[in-house]
Amino acid sequence: MAVTTRTATAAPPKEGVLRKLRSASIGFWFMSPAVILVVLFFFIPSIIVFGLSMTNLSTSTGFQNYDWVGFENYHKIFTHPDAGPTALRTIFYVGATLALFNVGMALVVALLSTHIPRRAGFIFRALWLLPRLTPSVIYIMMWKFMAAASPYGILNRYFPFLGGQNLLPDAPWVFVILTNGFIGASFGMILFASAIESIPRDFMNAALVDGCNAWQRIRYVILPALRWPLLFVTTYQTLSLLTSFEQIFILTDGQFGTEVWALWSYHRALSNYWGNFQWGFGAALAVVLVVIGAVAAVIYMRFFQFNQLVQEPLVEAL
Amino acid sequence: MNADRMTWRERFNSAAPIIALSILTFPIIIGFIWIFISTFSHTTYGLEPQGRLTLENWSFLWKDPKIWDVTLNTIILSVGQTIGVVALSALSGYALSRLSFPGRKTFLAMTLILHSFPAVTLLIAIYFVLRWINRIPILGNDIPIIGGFGYNTLGGVILVQLALQLPLGMWLMKGFFDNVSWDLQRAALIDGCSHFRAWWQIILPVIRPGVAALAIFSFVTGWGSFLIPYTFITDQENSVLAAYLRGMMGETAPVSYGTVAAVGLFQLIPVMIFFIFTQEYLMNIFSGGSKGGT
Amino acid sequence: MEVSLENLTKRWGSAIGTENITLDIKSGEFVAFLGPSGCGKTTTLLMVAGIYKPTEGFVKFDGRIVNRVQPKDRNIGMVFQSYALYPHMTVYDNLAFPMKLNNTPANEMKKRAQRIAEMMGISHLMDRKPSQLSGGQQQRVALGRALTKEPSLLLFDEPLSNLDARLRISMRGEIKRLQLDLGITSIYVTHDQIEAMTMADRVAVMQGGHLQAYCPPSELYDQPVNLFVASFVGNPPMNFVNVEVHRENGNYHAQAEGIDALVSPKRGTVAAGRGQVVLGIRPEDVSIVPADQGKGIPGEVYVVEPMGRDDLVEVSIGKVKVHALADREKNYNIGDHVRLKFDAEKIHFFDPSTEKSLLWN
Numbered sequence: 013m014a015v016t017t018r019t020a021t022a023a024p025p026k027e028g029v030l031r032k033l034r035s036a037s038i039g040f041w042f043m044s045p046a047v048i049l050v051v052l053f054f055f056i057p058s059i060i061v062f063g064l065s066m067t068n069l070s071t072s073t074g075f076q077n078y079d080w081v082g083f084e085n086y087h088k089i090f091t092h093p094d095a096g097p098t099a100l101r102t103i104f105y106v107g108a109t110l111a112l113f114n115v116g117m118a119l120v121v122a123l124l125s126t127h128i129p130r131r132a133g134f135i136f137r138a139l140w141l142l143p144r145l146t147p148s149v150i151y152i153m154m155w156k157f158m159a160a161a162s163p164y165g166i167l168n169r170y171f172p173f174l175g176g177q178n179l180l181p182d183a184p185w186v187f188v189i190l191t192n193g194f195i196g197a198s199f200g201m202i203l204f205a206s207a208i209e210s211i212p213r214d215f216m217n218a219a220l221v222d223g224c225n226a227w228q229r230i231r232y233v234i235l236p237a238l239r240w241p242l243l244f245v246t247t248y249q250t251l252s253l254l255t256s257f258e259q260i261f262i263l264t265d266g267q268f269g270t271e272v273w274a275l276w277s278y279h280r281a282l283s284n285y286w287g288n289f290q291w292g293f294g295a296a297l298a299v300v301l302v303v304i305g306a307v308a309a310v311i312y313m314r315f316f317q318f319n320q321l322v323q324e325p326l327v328e329a330l
Numbered sequence: 331m332n333a334d335r336m337t338w339r340e341r342f343n344s345a346a347p348i349i350a351l352s353i354l355t356f357p358i359i360i361g362f363i364w365i366f367i368s369t370f371s372h373t374t375y376g377l378e379p380q381g382r383l384t385l386e387n388w389s390f391l392w393k394d395p396k397i398w399d400v401t402l403n404t405i406i407l408s409v410g411q412t413i414g415v416v417a418l419s420a421l422s423g424y425a426l427s428r429l430s431f432p433g434r435k436t437f438l439a440m441t442l443i444l445h446s447f448p449a450v451t452l453l454i455a456i457y458f459v460l461r462w463i464n465r466i467p468i469l470g471n472d473i474p475i476i477g478g479f480g481y482n483t484l485g486g487v488i489l490v491q492l493a494l495q496l497p498l499g500m501w502l503m504k505g506f507f508d509n510v511s512w513d514l515q516r517a518a519l520i521d522g523c524s525h526f527r528a529w530w531q532i533i534l535p536v537i538r539p540g541v542a543a544l545a546i547f548s549f550v551t552g553w554g555s556f557l558i559p560y561t562f563i564t565d566q567e568n569s570v571l572a573a574y575l576r577g578m579m580g581e582t583a584p585v586s587y588g589t590v591a592a593v594g595l596f597q598l599i600p601v602m603i604f605f606i607f608t609q610e611y612l613m614n615i616f617s618g619g620s621k622g623g624t
Numbered sequence: 625m626e627v628s629l630e631n632l633t634k635r636w637g638s639a640i641g642t643e644n645i646t647l648d649i650k651s652g653e654f655v656a657f658l659g660p661s662g663c664g665k666t667t668t669l670l671m672v673a674g675i676y677k678p679t680e681g682f683v684k685f686d687g688r689i690v691n692r693v694q695p696k697d698r699n700i701g702m703v704f705q706s707y708a709l710y711p712h713m714t715v716y717d718n719l720a721f722p723m724k725l726n727n728t729p730a731n732e733m734k735k736r737a738q739r740i741a742e743m744m745g746i747s748h749l750m751d752r753k754p755s756q757l758s759g760g761q762q763q764r765v766a767l768g769r770a771l772t773k774e775p776s777l778l779l780f781d782e783p784l785s786n787l788d789a790r791l792r793i794s795m796r797g798e799i800k801r802l803q804l805d806l807g808i809t810s811i812y813v814t815h816d817q818i819e820a821m822t823m824a825d826r827v828a829v830m831q832g833g834h835l836q837a838y839c840p841p842s843e844l845y846d847q848p849v850n851l852f853v854a855s856f857v858g859n860p861p862m863n864f865v866n867v868e869v870h871r872e873n874g875n876y877h878a879q880a881e882g883i884d885a886l887v888s889p890k891r892g893t894v895a896a897g898r899g900q901v902v903l904g905i906r907p908e909d910v911s912i913v914p915a916d917q918g919k920g921i922p923g924e925v926y927v928v929e930p931m932g933r934d935d936l937v938e939v940s941i942g943k944v945k946v947h948a949l950a951d952r953e954k955n956y957n958i959g960d961h962v963r964l965k966f967d968a969e970k971i972h973f974f975d976p977s978t979e980k981s982l983l984w985n
Binding site: 516 | 670675700704769
């Protein structure tokens with residue numbers, strides 16, 4: 013019959029602070045171990061690094077005699093003779109590896125491996141994943157041997173026109189880019205391949221019916237579907253390359269003109285490169301990278317519409 | 331008519347990608363073949379072994395006691411790190427996905443930023459954090475097996491590597507939890523589970539493949555880890571396999587490639603075995619995670 | 625257990641889930657929440673279950689406010705549309721799980737599980753995993769699981785929607801019978817008005833987050849309180865025509881272009897002299913005869929839909945189309961000229977702007 017309406021009774025009891033804390037506490041219990049570690053090894057170090065960069069702390073000053081030097085370290089960086097070349101090198105390294113491998117090869121391998129029988133494609137992608145999984149030392153050793161002098165080196169052995177000398181000192185960047193590239197390509201490759209494989213069959217069929225050849229299909233059906241993965245991989249891998257130096261460290265340790273910015277920072281602060289550990293200066297170098305990383309991260313959070321990814325849970329705390 | 335020519339072209343078209351891929355993948359294949367061959371020979375010119383095939387390079391297995399200490403360290407490191415990463419990521423991934431608490435959104439944003447942080451450049455500061463931990467009684471230096479959680483201890487290295495893997499782990503686990511139906515969660519809560527119970531008994535078993543993938547990836551990463559142990563353990567050549575291997579390598583032209591390759595292959599074998607059996611899991615972990623924007 | 629909802633409101637930011645839902649459910653009653661998708665019926669159900677927190681208003685069990693009580697402490701059982709069985713547990717474990725969580729002693733657990741399994745007809749499936757069961761079997765296990773803890777309230781969230789038509793019909797009867805035998809207060813959410821009408825003691829019709837009507841099925845059918853309820857309940861749906869009602873010679877006539885229908889005085893008085901009103905008449909209350917065989921509103925057959933037992937004939941009268949249920953034997957065809965008569969006692973009237981019924985309010 014008619015809908016009964018009752019006059020509104022009092023609103024639910026007011027939310028006390030204690031009540032709010034209690035309903036939130038479950039979340040905190042789950043999160044606390046991870047939060048502790050993240051605070052210990054990310055937040056606090058970030059603050060320390062910023063702080064360190066304002067001092068001249070090093071093993072020569074020791075912990076008793078260091079001074080706060082404000083922005084002097086940064087001034088030193090910008091007037092340092094090595095700063096310009098190192099920055100340029102880093103940009104070259106990041107750009108070249110990104111274009112050739114982390115995005116370039118990733119795309120090529122993803123495209124090729126999705127156009128052959130599934131099993132075969134799988135095997136090829138697995139092979140490309142191998143460099144990433146191999147312990148870096150052995151992986152670099154493999155490349156060192158490729159470049160070695162004859163009669164040992166693989167390249168010198170089968171391509172005598174190369175001259176016979178150890179190739180690393182003569183063409184260090186080739187190998188730096190190759191070693192990092194083969195590792196880096198696998199990330200993009202997997203993302204692109206899975207994006208390609210999730211293109212609905214109907215699009216592909218429609219393109220075939222419309223008479224596209226392979227190149228047209230790639231251009232008009234596949235590449236648009238890869239728009240977001242491409243953007244994501246580019247941004248993420250740029251950051252990755254900017255801050256990676258482990259492979260270069262093992263391969264050349266920065267010799268032959270291959271010291272990139274991150275390695276410069278590491279050398280100054282944590283290896284006896286200059287006879288002492290220059291923590292302050294090394295930290296300043298690191299801060300430059302941290303700032304770039306943070307800015308880039310904020311930018312790409314905007315691009316990827318962060319809010320969409322963070323849906324509120326569908327079970328609510330009472 | 332043109333029938334025959336068409337089939338030739340068709341055949342070429344379907345073979346071309348495979349040929350192209352093979353050429354591109356060539357360096358990888360050659361590299362690994364070389365590693366394998368050189369462990370069984372004295373020296374190799376290119377890919378060709380000089381002299382007889384021999385097991386001498388593998389003699390370190392029974393001649394050098396250090397290798398087993400180093401291997402043990404590597405195992406402890408990998409296992410410790412894996413357990414830590416999986417446990418902490420599973421716990422926090424659940425909270426981030428399924429629970430509402432103040433600061434949730436901020437923390438999610440934070441982990442995304444951290445994930446793209448030049449984490450390795452924080453090494454300088456982490457050095458100081460570890461030294462500070464050294465000063466904590468017991469936890470700092472005196473735990474058996476792992477030595478403690480401070481600088482120059484295996485435990486310290488485990489903590490650091492574990493922490494650095496957390497942002498990725500948390501996002502991946504969150505992604506896996508997100509894929510579990512809400513109805514299952516609600517059913518568990520209505521049937522009488524507390525959140526912890528629901529997590530442990532109901533939801534976690536459902537995402538077992540995801541957990542396995544994270545564990546494998548974490549283990550493999552830990553097994554081959556070089557930079558962190560190298561930086562934070564002073565006896566650099568005796569910490570983990572990767573550092574030991576590098577110690578053997580020396581300059582750009584090591585003397586006995588064979589032995590070095592053998593040690594390298596020794597380190598590589600567990601990875602290869604894992605790899606052969608778990609390829610599919612690893613592939614899925616990346617594409618599953620990408621839906622969450624990692 | 626009695627359940628009462630008072631001004632239950634759920635808002636997410638500016639989006640409204642439900643607004644001011646107020647109704648009471650007697651102990652042992654079977655109530656259906658009926659409405660199209662997005663109307664707020666599931667939202668209301670989830671607030672009763674404790675999964676959602678009400679923005680305003682109260683949920684009361686036996687007079688006690690339970691807004692803050694955790695789902696696990698509300699002693700409720702719930703059956704989901706997707707069954708939500710625990711995939712890694714056997715059927716037996718699924719059934720036993722709620723009891724285990726309640727610390728029921730082991731042999732009592734076994735006994736109850738067996739009894740319920742027999743009641744649901746699944747005792748031969750105890751060792752299987754959910755993935756090895758058919759949809760219907762899974763649904764029974766889900767229902768069994770909801771019952772093993774002997775809850776005071778049973779909640780159903782469109783449990784039959786994923787089953788095929790045949791199975792749905794038989795399960796409907798079984799659930800109704802089960803509820804009668806066990807006497808547990810039940811709330812059943814569905815968008816299928818047939819399910820609601822056949823199973824429930826009272827039906828709450830919702831739309832846009834608001835409660836439209838709350839009464840027994842027969843009342844819902846015969847005395848719809850507004851346009852929405854009238855159109856939503858009943859299959860085939862009610863016809864609506866814009867008319868004006870005039871009094872002539874002591875009789876009431878509903879008139880529009882090409883239409884002149886006699887209305888019973890009781891119904892006519894309410895609608896007369898109000899200008900344009902909406903007339904509603906169900907197809908089964910429209911009788912149809914060939915043009916030469918009787919008096920009535922002239923029209924032409926537009927489309928005939930055989931429904932098995934009857935034919936649903938759509939007749940165009942000028943610009944308006946009206947559905948009528950006709951005897952299959954009559955064999956009407958497209959283009960036939962026919963005459964329609966509206967049952968004077970079954971005509972409904974609605975206010976065109978408020979959409980409220982002029983008769984039942």
